Amino acid sequence: KAGVTQTPRYLIKTRGQQVTLSCSPISGHRSVSWYQQTPGQGLQFLFEYFSETQRNKGNFPGRFSGRQFSNSRSEMNVSTLELGDSALYLCASSLVLTGARSYEQYFGPGTRLTVT
């Protein structure tokens, strides 16, 4: 089974621009979560999507948004980029079955975003 894939792997943007990152979960996994990882703050939860709906959200400003498509693929968008948005953005998928879910998360390789 193919793992979680993220595109692009590396991205350089200028302050004020916007960016869209993409994540394809493991086949059959319907939950996708997004995280920001920086050396100072570690891994921080952004949001989770399941069945095309945002189910939970971390403490990030509204510039960070996401969506999920009917095939469970997800995109994350950051508008009006700031220097502090430079980070590794990771998505993770997990299995959700009717009446039960798995709390094991499977991460993609991440997108390294650099804002200059």
Add this chain to the structure above:
Amino acid sequence: SQKIEQNSEALNIQEGKTATLTCNYTNYSPAYLQWYRQDPGRGPVFLLLIRENEKEKRKERLKVTFDTTLKQSLFHITASQPADSATYLCALTSPSTSGTYKYIFGTGTRLKVLA
């Protein structure tokens, strides 16, 4: 506020010894605790999950304990090898009655196994 602390930023041990990593948390009542391994430039890899009503979980050379009274988890790697060198992250999660949840990750312990 909810907080997770992992015992040290870095831990060096000799090959063949048992590595013990600690995860302490406050202001939180997790139902599940997980350990992940992360290599430089890569995403975390799931290792083990332990539930609040479980005391211990094992998988090959890995062992996790979960003490909800002490609010602590210990992660052991026995017969450690240089290939075990990586950053190890603990993560807590607790579903709410509304069905939502969040994962909270520790900042990780960088383990180096010396040959």
